[in-house]
Structures are given as C-alpha cells and as structure tokens.
Amino acid sequence: MYILDLPESGGDTIFADQVQAYKRLSPSFQERLHGLKAQYAGPDGGRGGICRREPVVVEHPIVRTHPVTGDKALYITKGSCKGIVGWKKEESDMLLGFLNNHTAGGQDFQVRVKWxxxxVVVWDNRVTAHSSILDWETGERRHLARITPQAEKPIETPFVDMGRG
Known part of the structure; x- marks a missing residue:
C-alpha cells in the first residue's frame, strides 16, 4: 500500500497479526472454529458512489492455514465478512463480533502505521488484518494505492491441539 494523499493529521492504519489472534484463543474454542466457513463480499455500493456491479460473494474458512509456514490464523474481516454459512444472522453476528473485538483488542499483536x-507498507494478507482509523474531520483527502494478488484460495487443515498433548 502506498500513500498518495493524506490528511495533515490522523488517518493511520492498524495492522493485526491474525496468527497471534488465533493462538490467544483457548484450544477448545479454536477447535470449534475449525470447519466453519463465512461468506465474504466487497463493500456495498462504494460509500454512496455509483455501484457498477454487484459485489462478488465467496466462501472461505474462518481459520485458514498459511500455505508456506503452516501457521493457522483467523481469516475474518469486519468490512467484508457477511456471515457464517448455515448459521442464523444473530448467531453469526455474535461470533463474528466476538472475533473482531478479540482482534481489535489485541494491542500487543498490532502495529499502527502513521502515514x-x-x-510504503507490504504485508502478508493471508495472516494480517488491517483497518484505517477514521479520525480526521477536516475534509482532507486520504488516498492510497494498493496491489493485491488474487490467485490463491484459502485452505484449512485439520485442527491439532498444540496445548493439550
């Protein structure tokens, strides 16, 4: 990601290590998450702009396995994760809310970038969540360029309890 225009102050981005977010959950909770899939879609309507096409909806595991390191990581994003497949909306919202709050509250596995x-920031999108901080109200423009590879399908491997055995 590369910053093109930025406000005089504010507009930082938080990056969170989703491997550490996963590791901080109890083994029983980790096991319960395995096998769950969520639906993901792009932003709805482009923030009031013209919607040129319907968002593409895909399903991915909530826990994914990094194809190189083998690390397990939460794979949820607050903006694009629409719900857990097969769950009622209320149930899905509760679990996704907990997981998003868990990640947001883990300040010791986050880094804040002041643009x-x-x-230029480069990260592994397979195991890193990021979110902008909307803390400026001056009307200044915050504009970034981003390149994202699109060829890899998230995978999940079976649960292995690393804490009890």
Whole structure:
C-alpha cells in the first residue's frame, strides 16, 4: 500500500497479526472454529458512489492455514465478512463480533502505521488484518494505492491441539 494523499493529521492504519489472534484463543474454542466457513463480499455500493456491479460473494474458512509456514490464523474481516454459512444472522453476528473485538483488542499483536509522503507498507494478507482509523474531520483527502494478488484460495487443515498433548 502506498500513500498518495493524506490528511495533515490522523488517518493511520492498524495492522493485526491474525496468527497471534488465533493462538490467544483457548484450544477448545479454536477447535470449534475449525470447519466453519463465512461468506465474504466487497463493500456495498462504494460509500454512496455509483455501484457498477454487484459485489462478488465467496466462501472461505474462518481459520485458514498459511500455505508456506503452516501457521493457522483467523481469516475474518469486519468490512467484508457477511456471515457464517448455515448459521442464523444473530448467531453469526455474535461470533463474528466476538472475533473482531478479540482482534481489535489485541494491542500487543498490532502495529499502527502513521502515514507520511513516500510511506510504503507490504504485508502478508493471508495472516494480517488491517483497518484505517477514521479520525480526521477536516475534509482532507486520504488516498492510497494498493496491489493485491488474487490467485490463491484459502485452505484449512485439520485442527491439532498444540496445548493439550
């Protein structure tokens, strides 16, 4: 991600390590998450702009396995995760809310990037969540460029209890 325009102050981005977020859950809770899939879709309507096409909806596991390291990580995003497949909306909202709050509250596995001209950030999107901080009201523009590879399908491997055995 590369910053093009930024407000005089504010507009930072938080990055969270989803491997650590997963590891902080109890083994029993980790096991319960395995096998669950969620539906993901892009933003609805482009923030009031013209909607040129319907969002693409896909299903991915809530816990994914990194194809290189083998690490397990939560794979949820607050903005695009629409619900858990096969669950009632209320049930899904409760679990996804808990997982999003768990990630947001893990300040010891987060980093905050304060943008300035020329800042470039590269991260592994398979195991990292990110969110902008909307903390400026000056009308200034915050514009970033981002390149995202699109060829990999998230995978999940069987649950292995690393804490009890």
């Amino acid at each position: 300035k001209k020329g800042t």
